Amino acid sequence: MNIQNETLKHLECSKCGEIYPHTEPQNVCTACGKPLLARYALEQLAGTWQRDTLLSRPASLWRYKELLPISNPEDIVTLGETMTPLVHAKRLGETFGLTEVWVKDESRLPTGSFKARGLAMAVSKAKSLGLKALAIPSAGNAATALAVYAAAAGIAAHIFMPQDTPVFNKQTCQLAGANVTLIDGLITDAGRIVAERKEQEGWFDVSTLKEPYRVEGKKTMGFELAEQCNWELPDVIIYPTGGGTGIVGMWKGFAELEAIGWIGKKRPRFISVQSTGCAPIVKAWEEGATEATPWREAQTVASGLRVPQAIGDFLILEAIRKSEGAAIAVTDEAIREAMQLLPTTEGLLTCPEGAATVAALKQLVSKGMIEPSERVVLFNTGGYQS
Numbered sequence: 001m002n003i004q005n006e007t008l009k010h011l012e013c014s015k016c017g018e019i020y021p022h023t024e025p026q027n028v029c030t031a032c033g034k035p036l037l038a039r040y041a042l043e044q045l046a047g048t049w050q051r052d053t054l055l056s057r058p059a060s061l062w063r064y065k066e067l068l069p070i071s072n073p074e075d076i077v078t079l080g081e082t083m084t085p086l087v088h089a090k091r092l093g094e095t096f097g098l099t100e101v102w103v104k105d106e107s108r109l110p111t112g113s114f115k116a117r118g119l120a121m122a123v124s125k126a127k128s129l130g131l132k133a134l135a136i137p138s139a140g141n142a143a144t145a146l147a148v149y150a151a152a153a154g155i156a157a158h159i160f161m162p163q164d165t166p167v168f169n170k171q172t173c174q175l176a177g178a179n180v181t182l183i184d185g186l187i188t189d190a191g192r193i194v195a196e197r198k199e200q201e202g203w204f205d206v207s208t209l210k211e212p213y214r215v216e217g218k219k220t221m222g223f224e225l226a227e228q229c230n231w232e233l234p235d236v237i238i239y240p241t242g243g244g245t246g247i248v249g250m251w252k253g254f255a256e257l258e259a260i261g262w263i264g265k266k267r268p269r270f271i272s273v274q275s276t277g278c279a280p281i282v283k284a285w286e287e288g289a290t291e292a293t294p295w296r297e298a299q300t301v302a303s304g305l306r307v308p309q310a311i312g313d314f315l316i317l318e319a320i321r322k323s324e325g326a327a328i329a330v331t332d333e334a335i336r337e338a339m340q341l342l343p344t345t346e347g348l349l350t351c352p353e354g355a356a357t358v359a360a361l362k363q364l365v366s367k368g369m370i371e372p373s374e375r376v377v378l379f380n381t382g383g384y385q386s
């Protein structure tokens, strides 16, 4: 066996600090019910791991292996998670009077969305722990990603998602041989069903932030961004927020990079974007609250943003607040309009969630919240699907 130097130390509750071993399957903190986060031997890495080592490694998220939770390379389940391009959207920027608008184009990943990052990590960890059946509540793209990674690993996938989930997601899950249950409700209702049945069925729950390793996959967006910006983080990140793993992951990833001495103190202002049809984080941020209240009758064209309640709400809000960012809502009408802006100016096709960041940029500029020369990064979290 090819075991590398273990850098993952343990899991720690994000709220109460309780410690859990990573050598056994873990969900949330059994003491307070909040998400567990992976902790690494950062002091040890600080003196020994140099940025230059990356230069000779493949352009994949696995290049950051020292800060990833998989220690045995044989456990890695991969479909080719390429580093995604950071595209200078010059013509789009000009239309808003900005010179430094960039798009991190996550549509290039397996399954066409950044959910591949999280599920590659969660399924690899599940494999290393010998798990045989995984269950997930999903608004769509996480289901597709779990279905294909589980198939590749030879692990069963049990998927629960809303009846009106995009056809692409329903079909891809079927094609990959997952067990799919369509429910009359939203992702939160699907989550309840998984929670009720998992024990009896012997499923391991891989819900966002109720499973500790998806966020580790998502944080690699931040690692790539830092590396692509030559270790000088941008001024603003505009991110379409559902369960919030991306924001929480990048915030965590930046702290880790600082701890090992690869970046300085500067952080981008995190702008969390939601739809006016489902904006629990925006509402909480506007009210100055540290937690969000569940959104009722959530509805939006951006299915990835249709998350009425996020278990990591306090972590999302903390990252927004500490980064001196903001949370803003855009209407579905503005999202539909923005669907054409990146294709027509840059030739980049976007998902509705990615278009929401363009609609948000427009709003931020009109409110004077971005300076003309600031470097702004929009996350196009997935590709266009009809």
Ligand SMILES: *Cc1c(COP(=O)(O)O)cnc(C)c1O
Binding pocket: 113, 115, 141, 142, 208, 240, 241, 242, 243, 244, 245, 246, 247, 304, 305, 351, 353, 354, 381, 382
């Ligand atoms: C899941 C999803 C989101 C929301 O991501 P979080 O990191 O969970 O907030 C945004 N866009 C797309 C395309 C998604 O699939």
